[in-house]
Amino acid sequence: MxxxxxxxxxxxxxxxxxxxxxxxxxxxxxxxxxxxxxxxxxxxxxxxxxxxxxxxxxxxxxxxxxxxxxxxxxxRERQRPSSRSDLAEPFARPLRELLAKALAAGLSRKLLVRELMDSVRRLEEGAL
Amino acid sequence: MxxxxxxxxxxxxxxxxxxxxxxxxxxxxxxxxxxxxxxxxxxxxxxxxxxxxxxxxxxxxxxxxxxxxxxxxxxRERQRPSSRSDLAEPFARPLRELLAKALAAGLSRKLLVRELMDSVRRLEEGAL
DNA sequence: CACTTTGTATATCACTTACAGACAAACAGC
DNA sequence: GCTGTTTGTCTGTAAGTGATATACAAAGTG
Structure with missing residues (x-):
């Protein structure tokens, strides 16, 4: 699990x-x-x-x-919170730093792009 | 800075x-x-x-x-490390958990997708 | 050569984390 | 109903970590 x-x-x-x-x-x-x-x-x-x-x-x-x-x-039943765009800011920085770490660790840009696109696909399917 | x-x-x-x-x-x-x-x-x-x-x-x-x-x-001059695909695994989980937190905090999937695509674009431009 | 600048080493205080153990109350079986 | 078990919670504690204070050695500066 x-x-x-x-x-x-x-x-x-x-x-x-x-x-x-x-x-x-x-x-x-x-x-x-x-x-x-x-x-x-x-x-x-x-x-x-x-x-x-x-x-x-x-x-x-x-x-x-x-x-x-x-x-x-x-x-619990939990309504998905309404989205507000000013919430994206605190998300962008951790993401950027995570990507920087990955690049520094040796991941290629191509591989990272693939991972990100996987996430995009999952998100658009309503999953995670 | x-x-x-x-x-x-x-x-x-x-x-x-x-x-x-x-x-x-x-x-x-x-x-x-x-x-x-x-x-x-x-x-x-x-x-x-x-x-x-x-x-x-x-x-x-x-x-x-x-x-x-x-x-x-x-x-320092630093050669970009060679990429290996088994390095993607320890990256995927933090990314997934970061996305989960963002969703839980109220970001819409659409907004997240946009952020991710921004990162993809920057990565493909060779920047971050 | 005196004085400043700069990264480093050591000590300390506060905070966090994970655990240990005890506790009160609801549940299960009779 | 009663007794023993289950279950989340509460209080205390030992270990580890983070940020700072302070002193120090050595290179730079005039």
Whole structure:
């Protein structure tokens, strides 16, 4: 389901939240679906259950999950937020820096273009 | 020149390195060019000079800069690394998670596609 | 040769992260 | 209904990291 890199710079709880958010945005869960309990997922990922709980709480804050004690995490109906163009600015810079890193790491421009076009295709298909 | 966000999650020294790397990859500096001294850039950015020094050292480790005491940081001739396709994998996931965050933050797919296509165009022009 | 400039090294403080362990309350089986 | 288990949460803690402060050695500058 998820792959966690304990040595990565980005915190584990954020890796979990990022991974789940990606699946939620992609619509891989339906409203009402139950996510694994914090302990079950923690064992599955090999981390502490508090770490998973933190990720769940973050996604709950963002409105993706509803957390009720002893009922687990249920996927919430969440209207896709309305788009505003001034939100593109904080996205453009991370993207540019990510591309710079990739180029510096040795990826060719051609390969990067292919990756980006893949993302474009997935986006236009409504997926991620 | 650079914009630093002290409140951001990514460390300041890495923001500096990222920003400079983006300009270096884009070819905005010529080999032999001098970068500002650590103290000058530190004052300009409002951070400690050690923080800038750390960014410079990272870029030097990557081969972008040559650091000689009292001579400042000079931009090195650096052959663009050869591309290998297995390098695309560690790039795809950050990209996907970045897109997911953007979608979750309210960017429309259409807007994201436009940003990505902008990047593609810049890449194909040899810039960034 | 005195003074400034410049990158570096060491120490310190604050913050974050992941974990440990205990807890209260809802659930399951009887 | 009652008891034991399950489940998310709370509090505390040890380790690691980031940014700064400060001192230092050596090259530049007049």
């Amino acid at each position: 998820l792959r966690i890199d304990l040595a990565a710079r980005v915190p584990v709880y954020e890796q979990i939240a990022n991974g789940l958010r990606a699946e939620l945005v992609a619509g891989r869960f339906d409203p009402g679906d139950r996510l694994p309990t914090v302990r079950a997922l923690a064992i599955d990922l090999g981390v502490h259950h508090n770490t998973v709980a933190q990720a769940y709480r973050q996604l709950a804050d963002e409105g993706w999950l509803e957390l009720r004690r002893h009922r687990g995490a249920t996927v | 650079l914009r630093i966000d002290l409140a951001a999650r990514v460390p300041v020294y890495e923001q500096i390195a990222n920003g400079l790397r983006a300009e270096l990859v884009a070819g905005r500096f010529d080999p032999g060019d001098r970068l500002p001294t650590v103290r000058a850039l530190a004052i300009d950015l409002g951070v400690h000079h050690n923080t800038v020094a750390q960014a410079y050292r990272q870029l030097a480790d990557e081969g972008w800069l040559e650091l000689r005491r009292h001579r400042g940081a000079t931009v």
